[in-house]
Structures are given as C-alpha cells and as structure tokens.
Amino acid sequence: MPGLFYSPDRVWQVVAYLRSLAQRETPKGDAAHGAALFASRGCAGCHRVAGQGGRSGPDLTQIGSSRSVRHLREAMTNPDADVRQRYWVVTARGEDGRPVNGFLMNEDTYTVQLFDDVGNLRSLSKPGLRDYAVAKKSKMPSFAKLPAAELDNLVAYLGSLRRPGGVR
Amino acid sequence: MLRCFVLLMAAAAALLAQVTSDRLLRADREPANWMTYSGGYNGWRYSTLDQINRGNAPQLKVKWVHQMPTTHMVETSPIVVDGIMYVTEPPSNVVALDAETGRQFWRYRCELPGRINVCCGQVNRGVAVLGNRVFVGTVDAHLVALDAKTGAVLWDVEVANYAHGYSVTVAPLVVKDKIILGIAGGEYGIRGWLDAYEPATGKRIWRFNTVPGPGEAGHDTWKGDAWKQGGGSTWVTGSYDAAQNLIIWGVGNPSPDWNGDVRPGDNLYKDSAIALDADTGKLKWHFQFVPHDVHDWDAVQVPVLVEAPWQGRERKLVYWAHRNGFFYVLDRETGKFLLGKPFATQTWAKGLDANGRPIRLPNIDPTPEGVTIFPGVQGATNWYSPSYNPLTKLLYLSTWENRSIYRKGDQEHTPGNRYIGSVPLIDLPDDPGHGAIRALNPATGERVWEYKLHTKPWAGVLTTAGKVLFGGSDEGTYFAVDAETGKELWRQYCGGIIRANGVTYQSKGKQVVAIAAGNSIFTFALP
Numbered sequence: 046m047p048g049l050f051y052s053p054d055r056v057w058q059v060v061a062y063l064r065s066l067a068q069r070e071t072p073k074g075d076a077a078h079g080a081a082l083f084a085s086r087g088c089a090g091c092h093r094v095a096g097q098g099g100r101s102g103p104d105l106t107q108i109g110s111s112r113s114v115r116h117l118r119e120a121m122t123n124p125d126a127d128v129r130q131r132y133w134v135v136t137a138r139g140e141d142g143r144p145v146n147g148f149l150m151n152e153d154t155y156t157v158q159l160f161d162d163v164g165n166l167r168s169l170s171k172p173g174l175r176d177y178a179v180a181k182k183s184k185m186p187s188f189a190k191l192p193a194a195e196l197d198n199l200v201a202y203l204g205s206l207r208r209p210g211g212v213r
Numbered sequence: 214m215l216r217c218f219v220l221l222m223a224a225a226a227a228l229l230a231q232v233t234s235d236r237l238l239r240a241d242r243e244p245a246n247w248m249t250y251s252g253g254y255n256g257w258r259y260s261t262l263d264q265i266n267r268g269n270a271p272q273l274k275v276k277w278v279h280q281m282p283t284t285h286m287v288e289t290s291p292i293v294v295d296g297i298m299y300v301t302e303p304p305s306n307v308v309a310l311d312a313e314t315g316r317q318f319w320r321y322r323c324e325l326p327g328r329i330n331v332c333c334g335q336v337n338r339g340v341a342v343l344g345n346r347v348f349v350g351t352v353d354a355h356l357v358a359l360d361a362k363t364g365a366v367l368w369d370v371e372v373a374n375y376a377h378g379y380s381v382t383v384a385p386l387v388v389k390d391k392i393i394l395g396i397a398g399g400e401y402g403i404r405g406w407l408d409a410y411e412p413a414t415g416k417r418i419w420r421f422n423t424v425p426g427p428g429e430a431g432h433d434t435w436k437g438d439a440w441k442q443g444g445g446s447t448w449v450t451g452s453y454d455a456a457q458n459l460i461i462w463g464v465g466n467p468s469p470d471w472n473g474d475v476r477p478g479d480n481l482y483k484d485s486a487i488a489l490d491a492d493t494g495k496l497k498w499h500f501q502f503v504p505h506d507v508h509d510w511d512a513v514q515v516p517v518l519v520e521a522p523w524q525g526r527e528r529k530l531v532y533w534a535h536r537n538g539f540f541y542v543l544d545r546e547t548g549k550f551l552l553g554k555p556f557a558t559q560t561w562a563k564g565l566d567a568n569g570r571p572i573r574l575p576n577i578d579p580t581p582e583g584v585t586i587f588p589g590v591q592g593a594t595n596w597y598s599p600s601y602n603p604l605t606k607l608l609y610l611s612t613w614e615n616r617s618i619y620r621k622g623d624q625e626h627t628p629g630n631r632y633i634g635s636v637p638l639i640d641l642p643d644d645p646g647h648g649a650i651r652a653l654n655p656a657t658g659e660r661v662w663e664y665k666l667h668t669k670p671w672a673g674v675l676t677t678a679g680k681v682l683f684g685g686s687d688e689g690t691y692f693a694v695d696a697e698t699g700k701e702l703w704r705q706y707c708g709g710i711i712r713a714n715g716v717t718y719q720s721k722g723k724q725v726v727a728i729a730a731g732n733s734i735f736t737f738a739l740p
Contacts, residue, residue, distance in 0.1 A: 153688035181643070
C-alpha cells in the first residue's frame with residue numbers, strides 16, 4: 046500500500062484526541078479551586094489560557110475538548126511520558142559559538158525552526174550550527190508530589206477548558 | 214490546386230500534432246516532449262536534454278505554478294506533447310495546460326460516487342496519450358478517453374466494480390494499438406489483473422489475472438478459495454520491451470497483507486515481475502521477489518530495462534530496486550535471476566539463494582505482539598520512480614532507512630471492506646527513520662553515493678544528459694544534485710510535500726523541469 050499522510054505532530058494530536066474519545070471519564074475535582082491552583086502553583090507562568098500566561102508550554106485554552114482526564118493527569122505527574130515534537134528541546138551553538146536553545150517547531154534536511162528560550166521565532170541553517178542536539182524530554186517539572194485533591198482540582202479545571210458550544 | 218495544397222498542409226499539421234505509437238516508440242528522439250509515464254518505454258525517467266547542466270543548475274528559477282483546487286494528495290506525473298501539458302488532478306480529473314505559461318485550456322471533471330474504497334488517498338498518477346486522445350483511469354474503476362483538444366468524453370467504460378474495492382490510480386501505458394491498464398485494491402481483497410483496451414472504443418482486448426484461477430498456471434501456489442480475494446494489484450505503470458514485444462510490470466501484495474494464514478503457498482504472481490506478450494497478454498516469464506509475502510512488500514516499482522554487458526556478453530536486463538530492500542538484476546529474455554544485493558538496511562533475509570529466492574531469517578513474520586524489522590511497511594523504496602542514466606551508467610532511487618512493527622490480526626473478507634489482517638505500526642514514534650537519494654552501480658549493486666534527507670522521501674527521481682538528478686522531499690523541497698557525485702547544485706522550497714515524479718521537456722526551445730508539490734505543479738527553467 047502506498048502510504049498514509051500525516052506529520053508526526055499531527056499523528057500525535059489525532060492519537061491524543063482518539064484516546065480522549067475512548068475515555069470519557071468525568072473529573073471528580075472542583076474546577077474553581079483548580080483555576081486558583083493553576084495560578085498559585087506556577088502553571089500560568091508557562092501556560093496560556095485565553096491569552097493570559099506564559100508561552101513555555103502548550104496553550105491550554107481549549108485543552109479539555111481534546112484530551113482525556115487520564116492524559117491531563119499524566120501530563121502533570123509524568124511529563125516525560127508523552128512529549129510531542131513541538132516541545133522537544135534543541136540545544137546548539139551558532140557559527141559565532143553562542144548558544145541557541147529552544148523548542149523544536151519544525152525541521153527539515155537543511156533548516157530548523159525554533160521558539161527560542163527568550164521567546165523569539167528563529168530559523169537557522171543546519172550546516173551553520175555546532176553541537177546540534179535534540180532532547181525529547183519535557184521542560185515541565187513533575188507535579189506528582191502535589192496532594193491528590195489538588196491534582197483532582199487541576200484536572201477538573203483543565204477539563205472545563207473547552208471550546209464554547211459543546212463537543213463538535 | 215491551391216485549395217488541395219492548403220488541405221494537405223492542414224492534414225500534415227494535424228498528423229504532426231498527433232501522438233502515434235511510432236512516436237512513443239522513439240520518444241528518446243524528441244526530448245522536447247514527455248510522452249509516457251516514465252518518459253520512454255525503458256522506464257528510465259531520463260531525458261537527453263542537457264541545456265540545464267551541472268554548471269548552470271544553481272540558477273534555476275520558478276517558471277510558473279499551477280494550483281489545483283483539490284484537498285487530495287497530488288501524485289501525478291505530467292505528460293507533455295507539442296506544447297500541451299496534461300496532468301491529472303486528484304481524485305480523477307484532468308487538465309490541459311499551456312506548457313509555456315501554465316494557463317489552462319480545459320478541465321475534465323470526473324463525477325464520482327460518494328463512497329470510494331482506496332487504501333491510501335484518492336490519488337492518480339497521470340494520463341496516457343495516443344492520437345487525439347487522452348486516457349485516464351478513475352478511483353471508481355473506470356477508464357475514460359478524452360478529446361485531447363477539448364477534454365470532452367469520447368468513451369467511459371467500467372473496468373471493475375469499485376464497490377468491491379477496485380480502483381484505478383495508475384497512469385495507463387499505450388503500447389502499439391492498446392491501452393495497458395492496471396488496478397488497485399490490494400487492501401480490499403480484490404483479484405488483480407493487467408488489462409489491454411482498444412483506444413477507439415474502450416473494448417477490452419485481453420486480461421491477465423495476477424491471481425491464477427483454477428486451470429491457470431500458478432494456481433497451485435494457492436489453497437482453497439483464498440485466490441478469489443488474493444489481491445495482486447498493478448498500480449504502478451510498467452515498461453515495454455519492443456524488441457521482444459513484452460510488457461514488463463510489477464504486481465502488488467497479496468490480501469490480506471499481514472496475515473498469511475488464510476493463503477498458504479507462494480501466492481503467485483504476488484510481489485512479482487511479470488512479462489506478458491503485448492498482443493495476447495500471455496505470460497512469458499515471471500520472477501517472484503517475495504514468495505508468500507506477509508509484509509506488504511509489493512513489486513510496484515517501475516522496471517528499468519537496460520542492454521548491458523553481463524559477465525562478458527551483451528544482455529537484455531531488468532534492474533529492479535524492490536520494496537523489500539534488495540536490488541535485483543534479471544535477464545529480460547527469461548526472467549532468470551542474475552544478482553541481488555541490499556541497497557538499504559534489511560533485517561529479514563540472510564540473503565538470496567542462487568535462484569533469487571530469499572533466505573528468510575527466523576521470527577520475521579508478523580505476530581499478535583508485533584515484530585520489528587527493516588525495512589518498514591512502506592519499504593526501502595516504494596512506487597516513486599527510479600532513474601537510469603546511460604551517461605553515468607548508474608541507477609538512482611529514493612530510499613528509506615526505517616523499520617516498522619508488524620502485527621498479525623484476524624480478518625474476515627467482506628466485499629468492498631478492508632482486508633489487511635492487522636494494523637502495523639508504520640513508524641516507531643521515537644525513531645521515525647530517515648531517507649536518502651542513492652546512486653547504485655547496477656553491475657554490482659554497490660552504492661556509489663548518497664544524498665541524505667532528514668525525512669523519508671515519497672518523490673521519484675529524474676536524471677538528464679546534463680548529468681543532473683532532480684529529486685524531492687516530504688519536507689517540500691525540490692532539489693538538483695550532480696548525478697556523478699551527489700553534490701547539491703540547487704534547491705527550491707515549494708511549501709508542500711512532494712509525492713510525485715518529475716519530468717522535463719522543452720518549451721520555446723528551452724528546457725523546463727516540472728514536478729507536483731503540495732497541490733500544485735511547479736515548473737523550473739533557467740532565467
């Protein structure tokens with residue numbers, strides 16, 4: 046057979062979505078408390094919800110529409126378990142010897158596109174880079190040590206972040 | 214008298230504008246055109262044009278772009294005749310463009326039923342031309358003849374029942390006074406064939422069943438009723454050896470793909486090269502690359518026909534870089550195996566025996582838990598075209614370094630539904646592999662050079678007398694490299710994945726290179 050056509054990141058998204066369909070579990074925590082924890086536990090420093098927050102992690106404005114409860118919990122307790130390409134971390138040095146670090150947004154034979162660690166979009170020519178390395182580990186710290194009730198509340202909050210108008 | 218002369222002139226012009234089978238036979242003599250899928254019957258995807266060469270290739274510029282109103286994958290290989298380019302737009306439409314400007318003359322829109330069964334996208338790989346006719350196969354398994362001047366339908370015949378999983382994605386091949394047509398549907402339990410049709414009427418002249426039925430030679434390589442849905446598609450355009458009047462074509466995988474329990478035996482003519490008499494469709498020889506395939510390693514590659522010295526004497530050969538990771542040389546008169554050597558990483562065979570039959574390693578067949586082997590499900594190469602260049606005497610191809618997890622599952626056959634016997638893991642998420650363009654010395658199978666790619670290419674290669682190789686990547690870049698060394702000469706990012714084969718032609722006396730990228734046809738020329 047001659048092939049199926051998806052980029053790795055797209056495949057990841059589809060798989061995550063299908064898993065969310067398979068596991069329609071309702072979160073048991075309290076979403077309002079979860080919202081407060083999201084701010085106080087530092088999540089918002091890296092994640093954006095409705096335009097507020099950082100950019101060092103995925104935008105979570107509609108995360109509840111496409112992720113299962115289990116996935117949301119695991120994202121916090123074991124971030125390294127499932128890191129998609131967009132959040133792989135590049136470390137390299139430019140031709141001038143200066144370090145270049147950031148998230149791998151895209152890559153081909155000749156070039157690499159980064160969201161660098163100071164928030165710039167950068168496109169670099171691969172032959173000009175030295176010590177080019179890609180780590181598939183998450184930049185997110187594990188929150189496995191949070192009290193169970195806090196995790197439940199955070200999951201409930203994340204699950205409530207949905208596109209208005211119900212499931213489409 | 215004068216009137217008579219004018220009429221004669223008109224007739225002569227009309228004749229010139231027609232594609233005759235004679236012109237197709239001597240396609241190499243008119244490199245301004247690209248008249249068959251591979252540019253010539255020998256399957257070389259090579260052009261004697263040399264205006265674009267290693268010195269000036271770095272100056273190549275986009276000439277024009279034709280955007281297609283489609284959301285389907287574009288796999289078409291353009292045909293160019295006397296200034297007109299004919300391309301298919303998926304699913305099964307055809308457009309005629311001015312090869313100089315890209316402006317459209319006409320478009321044929323094929324109306325299709327709602328539910329079409331195709332494994333891997335509603336695609337089409339191109340048209341064939343003869344006389345004033347353009348021929349296209351459709352995903353609902355019809356063959357359609359169009360007026361080359363207007364795109365009007367001349368005839369439209371159903372060649373198989375699409376509701377049972379048959380579809381046409383292949384570019385037909387005109388051989389003398391026949392249209393040779395293959396079929397797709399190996400993931401739906403079809404019974405495959407290769408057909409010949411009458412250009413004037415669409416009447417079928419012969420059919421070769423790629424799964425022999427009772428009484429047909431090779432039927433004893435099947436047990437029970439498995440042959441009835443044994444697969445054996447023929448979805449990549451083959452080659453033609455005019456001296457022997459032989460059509461040489463590749464046959465696809467058996468059905469179900471990854472569970473062979475229901476079809477014990479070698480399963481002829483799956484994963485085989487077949488050589489058929491062009492007039493009768495009778496089999497002259499065959500060579501099976503993978504007896505009893507359980508990995509979906511079809512022989513859907515373009516056979517490359519070359520005359521070359523082999524162990525001291527001039528011989529008619531077929532070069533075949535197969536999906537299973539081995540490069541083969543066969544004798545074209547007998548189908549005899551002459552050489553086999555891996556051109557990419559493979560972990561399934563210890564080697565090939567004296568007859569070319571693989572010596573399988575243990576534990577390579579799919580299991581319910583899954584086995585991981587090289588090459589992966591999509592093979593070490595696939596349907597995209599190789600190229601042979603008579604000046605460098607090298608064979609070029611796009612290859613993959615990749616492995617898959619092959620799983621075995623149960624499957625019931627129901628007409629029109631998938632019949633594959635599991636879903637393998639095509640790419641390992643942590644190690645999706647990479648690709649390369651490789652040049653092989655066909656006398657030994659040794660690698661001469663490689664041009665490495667970050668991702669696995671689905672684009673064919675084209676080479677020219679300018680000793681330039683053109684290839685494309687899934688990343689969307691079309692590039693030119695030195696055919697002798699593999700050194701990069703030029704590249705253009707096209708912004709859409711390239712899953713097609715390039716062609717070259719001349720417009721107003723200047724060489725042009727064309728490739729489908731994303732949903733567009735891009736053409737390139739020197740400034």
